Amino acid sequence: xxxxxxxxxxxxxxxxxxxxxVDSDRTRNTVRQLLKVLMMPTKNNPVLVGEAGVGKTAIVExxxxxxxxxxxxRVLSGKRVVELSxxxxxxxxxxxxxxxxxxxxxxxxxxxHPDVILFIDEFHTVxxxxxxxxxxxxxxxxxxxALARGELRCIGATTIAEYRKSVxxxxxxxxxxxxxxxxxxxxxxxxxxxxxxxxxxxxxxGVTIADEALDAAVDLSIRFDxxxxxxxxxxxxxxRACAEARVPMLSLALEPVQEGPMGVAVVRxxxxxxxxxxxxxxxxxxxxxxLTGLTESRVRGLEEYLNRHVVGQEEAASxxxxxxxxxxxxxxxxxxxxxxxxxxxxxxxxxxxxxRRLASYLFDEERAFIRLDMSEYQxxxxxxxxxxxxxxxxxxxxxxQLTGRLRTTPYSxxxxxxxxxxxxRVFDLxxxxxxxxxxxDAQGRTADARNSIFVMTGNIxxxxxxxxxxxxxxxxxxxxxxxEVRRRYRPEFLNRIDExxxxxxxxxxxxxxxxxxxxxxxxxxxxxxxxxxxxxEPEAREWLAEEGNSPEYGIRELGRAIDRWIRGPVSERxxxxxxxxxxxxxxxxxxxxxxxxx
Numbered sequence: 001x002x003x004x005x006x007x008x009x010x011x012x013x014x015x016x017x018x019x020x021x022v023d024s025d026r027t028r029n030t031v032r033q034l035l036k037v038l039m040m041p042t043k044n045n046p047v048l049v050g051e052a053g054v055g056k057t058a059i060v061e062x063x064x065x066x067x068x069x070x071x072x073x074r075v076l077s078g079k080r081v082v083e084l085s086x087x088x089x090x091x092x093x094x095x096x097x098x099x100x101x102x103x104x105x106x107x108x109x110x111x112x113h114p115d116v117i118l119f120i121d122e123f124h125t126v127x128x129x130x131x132x133x134x135x136x137x138x139x140x141x142x143x144x145x146a147l148a149r150g151e152l153r154c155i156g157a158t159t160i161a162e163y164r165k166s167v168x169x170x171x172x173x174x175x176x177x178x179x180x181x182x183x184x185x186x187x188x189x190x191x192x193x194x195x196x197x198x199x200x201x202x203x204x205x206g207v208t209i210a211d212e213a214l215d216a217a218v219d220l221s222i223r224f225d226x227x228x229x230x231x232x233x234x235x236x237x238x239x240r241a242c243a244e245a246r247v248p249m250l251s252l253a254l255e256p257v258q259e260g261p262m263g264v265a266v267v268r269x270x271x272x273x274x275x276x277x278x279x280x281x282x283x284x285x286x287x288x289x290x291l292t293g294l295t296e297s298r299v300r301g302l303e304e305y306l307n308r309h310v311v312g313q314e315e316a317a318s319x320x321x322x323x324x325x326x327x328x329x330x331x332x333x334x335x336x337x338x339x340x341x342x343x344x345x346x347x348x349x350x351x352x353x354x355x356r357r358l359a360s361y362l363f364d365e366e367r368a369f370i371r372l373d374m375s376e377y378q379x380x381x382x383x384x385x386x387x388x389x390x391x392x393x394x395x396x397x398x399x400x401q402l403t404g405r406l407r408t409t410p411y412s413x414x415x416x417x418x419x420x421x422x423x424x425r426v427f428d429l430x431x432x433x434x435x436x437x438x439x440x441d442a443q444g445r446t447a448d449a450r451n452s453i454f455v456m457t458g459n460i461x462x463x464x465x466x467x468x469x470x471x472x473x474x475x476x477x478x479x480x481x482x483x484e485v486r487r488r489y490r491p492e493f494l495n496r497i498d499e500x501x502x503x504x505x506x507x508x509x510x511x512x513x514x515x516x517x518x519x520x521x522x523x524x525x526x527x528x529x530x531x532x533x534x535x536x537e538p539e540a541r542e543w544l545a546e547e548g549n550s551p552e553y554g555i556r557e558l559g560r561a562i563d564r565w566i567r568g569p570v571s572e573r574x575x576x577x578x579x580x581x582x583x584x585x586x587x588x589x590x591x592x593x594x595x596x597x598x
Contacts, residue, residue, distance in 0.1 A: 002106065009064040010067045013061070013065045018061050021196065024192065026183065034059070034155065035075050038155075042148065043150075045152075047157065047178070049179045054231075056121075060083075081117050089102050104142065107146050117153045118154040121157050124167055187230075193235070195214060213241060217238040217241065217272050220272060225237070225279070238267075241275045282368070286411070300325070302358075305361050306357055311513050311517075323339050323341070337451075338451060341497070341498060345481075350503060355455040359453075372386075372417065377422045379423055380424065382426065383428075402447070403439055403440075414449075416430075418457060419456040420488060427490070434496035434497070437449050437450035456497075481502045508545065514555055519541070547561045
């Protein structure tokens with residue numbers, strides 16, 4: 001039965017079919033704990049508990065290697081480590097009693113061969129495995145008597161979450177096992193692990209792996225893949241880089257893959273960075289910054305980009321860039337997000353556009369911009385929408401709107417629009433997020449926000465309005481706005497904000513600049529779609545700039561003015577057949593009442 005449903009790991013070790021492992025202090029200490037438990041007369045069943053990918057199975061294989069090499073003979077002499085598959089035991093069982101019979105025969109065979117040490121990966125699957133409807137017996141209950149008497153020695157391996165969810169809920173099963181915590185390896189140990197795997201990967205992929213690629217795989221996976229654990233995430237990244245180098249015709253590489261002697265592709269740090277960028281969904285320049293410092297130059301170019309796309313907010317752009325330079329230089333607190341900003345000012349001065357442009361420039365992807373309208377979170381109960389509903393409530397399995405997006409897009413700009421409308425309990429959630437750089441959802445999963453930027457907007461009004469004004473009044477009541485902020489928000493919340501930025505009122509020249517850009521986009525669109533050349537005379541532009549200069553609605557009123565006076569009439573003429581390709585409509589000023597389309 002063991003030959004049918006199990007795999008002899010000790011035999012595989014003797015035959016050299018196991019991957020090489022690093023005999024580090026962590027591995028030796030964990031194997032030593034395994035041996036201590038296995039020596040006990042009863043309750044001699046260790047269970048390795050650790051996060052997915054930290055090397056629990058590799059530690060059991062290290063134990064099998066020691067058996068195969070004749071080490072620790074007093075404890076392991078003549079022993080065999082056999083991996084038992086619960087899935088294969090259950091497979092094909094149609095009638096009640098078939099699974100129980102199979103597992104009972106396995107237990108009897110182990111009793112007859114006391115040299116066998118069973119290993120069950122995904123140990124939590126024994127709880128409920130083979131259970132028929134209405135019957136109490138499952139794999140765990142069948143194994144309990146033999147485990148208690150010491151007739152069956154078993155090593156389990158499972159994650160922390162599954163151990164708590166399944167094993168701890170069965171006290172009778174839990175007390176028969178001795179949990180051993182398996183920690184995530186450090187950077188140096190992970191580099192040693194990749195070095196040990198290098199020959200196998202070079203042979204498998206037909207490539208040469210440079211030393212710098214090993215370091216890059218570890219460093220970039222630590223920085224850009226916080227949701228997974230070493231060494232698995234570094235091994236996975238290195239494997240992807242090897243595949244990228246081996247199949248260049250399928251690669252999205254920015255430059256050809258370098259070749260070594262005899263035309264063999266060489267895996268270097270640049271390839272690892274490109275693969276990491278593709279995996280994380282962020283620009284390759286950002287990832288390469290983790291190796292070469294290019295991130296700083298990219299952030300320095302951000303100020304020019306923001307000033308080019310957001311009119312009239314030069315001081316705001318400068319303060320944003322100074323803060324991000326601090327974070328990317330490594331002088332900021334790496335436990336916190338890259339930046340937490342509070343944008344103040346009336347509607348329509350560029351607060352949301354500034355956040356959107358931040359995401360576009362830094363992360364190059366539309367999905368990297370996460371917008372949450374905080375007016376939808378005015379009730380304390382709505383805080384559960386951010387992290388997910390509690391167990392037993394509708395929507396528990398769906399996860400949180402914020403935590404879910406952060407887990408899938410850890411490199412993002414999160415816009416909390418109109419944050420002053422949020423309920424107090426929502427603010428409490430963000431206190432933890434801004435301070436620790438992480439947040440836990442209702443299912444116990446942690447979302448990492450250390451590589452995200454948070455932008456909050458608030459429409460703060462004071463006695464001196466921070467709105468549109470004349471060109472000679474560009475400042476606005478900054479001190480009044482900040483005083484109102486201190487009155488409205490709690491000190492512990494304000495203390496976690498990196499920059500409180502008041503967006504200044506837009507001068508008439510700023511409004512005219514925005515108008516010219518919008519009209520240029522409209523002219524280009526009409527020419528491309530319909531072959532129509534639109535001409536807007538200077539007097540008409542001046543009138544539109546005045547019409548769209550609204551203290552209450554900001555620059556958005558300008559778009560409505562263009563829709564009313566230009567887009568609407570042009571669309572009506574096209575629909576009526578009065579304006580055909582090659583046409584040249586002219587928008588001109590006609591008296592104080594408005595403009596006309598000629």
